[in-house]
Amino acid sequence: MEDFINNETQPNSENFSGIYPPKPVLKTEKDKNHAIKSLINLLIYGVLFYMLFTPNIAYIATILIVIIIHELGHFALMRFFDYKNVKIFFIPLIGGYASGTKQQVSQFQLSLIILAGPVPGIIIGTILYFVNKNYNNETISMMANCFLAINILNCLPFHPLDGGRLLETLFIKDNFVVRLVFGAISILCLVALLILNNSYFMLVIPVFIGIELYREIKHNKIRTYLEQEKINYRVDYDNLSDKDYWLIRDCLLFSFPKKYGNIPPGQYQYSFAEPLLMQHISAILQLHYLYDLNLIKRIAFLLFYLSLLFVPLWYIISHWK
Numbered sequence: 163m164e165d166f167i168n169n170e171t172q173p174n175s176e177n178f179s180g181i182y183p184p185k186p187v188l189k190t191e192k193d194k195n196h197a198i199k200s201l202i203n204l205l206i207y208g209v210l211f212y213m214l215f216t217p218n219i220a221y222i223a224t225i226l227i228v229i230i231i232h233e234l235g236h237f238a239l240m241r242f243f244d245y246k247n248v249k250i251f252f253i254p255l256i257g258g259y260a261s262g263t264k265q266q267v268s269q270f271q272l273s274l275i276i277l278a279g280p281v282p283g284i285i286i287g288t289i290l291y292f293v294n295k296n297y298n299n300e301t302i303s304m305m306a307n308c309f310l311a312i313n314i315l316n317c318l319p320f321h322p323l324d325g326g327r328l329l330e331t332l333f334i335k336d337n338f339v340v341r342l343v344f345g346a347i348s349i350l351c352l353v354a355l356l357i358l359n360n361s362y363f364m365l366v367i368p369v370f371i372g373i374e375l376y377r378e379i380k381h382n383k384i385r386t387y388l389e390q391e392k393i394n395y396r397v398d399y400d401n402l403s404d405k406d407y408w409l410i411r412d413c414l415l416f417s418f419p420k421k422y423g424n425i426p427p428g429q430y431q432y433s434f435a436e437p438l439l440m441q442h443i444s445a446i447l448q449l450h451y452l453y454d455l456n457l458i459k460r461i462a463f464l465l466f467y468l469s470l471l472f473v474p475l476w477y478i479i480s481h482w483k
């Protein structure tokens with residue numbers, strides 16, 4: 163795909179001195195509507211799991227509860243740290259994720275938000291494991307295994323799992339090349355892991371990661387150009403100026419000609435694809451990132467993360483009867 167940076171007709175912020183139309187308002191989905199959609203997705207998740215994998219209702223319910231508790235951990239910490247538009251999304255047969263926005267993202271806060279997902283589930287699973295030593299109940303054993311397995315697997319050091327996101331946040335957030343290599347290694351490791359476990363359906367996850375990695379390469383080129391042209395992209399959508407909205411929009415039109423081929427750049431009129439462009443521009447924007455963890459604190463987070471990954475497994479295996 164042709165790179166817009168090398169295009170002679172690339173937009174230049176110094177060439178536009180006219181009046182820019184107001185940027186369109188980015189509407190957020192109402193909490194009530196989003197909650198209904200989330201419940202529907204959870205229902206679809208359960209039905210598909212029943213049809214494709216197992217008719218065990220108790221097992222399916224446990225899987226859904228584990229995922230809900232995991233995402234509520236992320237959600238609660240985001241709300242605690244005053245993130246805006248915090249929502250939980252559930253993807254049938256894949257999992258879920260929590261999202262939110264904040265003008266200045268703290269390395270310390272983001273690390274806690276990431277850990278808030280697997281920590282509650284690992285604690286609950288460990289408690290259930292010890293409780294079941296006195297009862298030897300199959301249902302309790304199944305619940306303990308689900309809580310531990312799903313959350314420990316989520317701690318594996320591969321992007322976009324929580325383990326990979328934590329390592330990226332602590333050590334390589336500001337290095338695009340290293341993050342790119344880390345993402346490629348994550349894809350290869352996930353593919354190998356899924357094939358070894360005969361989880362061929364889940365290969366859709368590394369495919370999605372690969373697509374996101376490609377998009378991020380394109381976005382990084384756009385940000386490099388915006389930096390050169392002194393177009394402010396380090397701001398949230400609400401605080402983005404009208405002028406910068408239209409200039410970033412032009413960059414997207416040049417960079418993704420197949421996706422937006424029918425929309426001419428340099429003509430500042432709303433199009434049928436404006437909602438899609440608004441979301442795409444929001445993905446380009448990068449908020450201020452506060453590096454507030456020194457090396458000792460980052461190592462402390464790393465050791466805690468490693469304990470989440472290995473201590474429960476070591477104890478259970480060493481006391482297995």
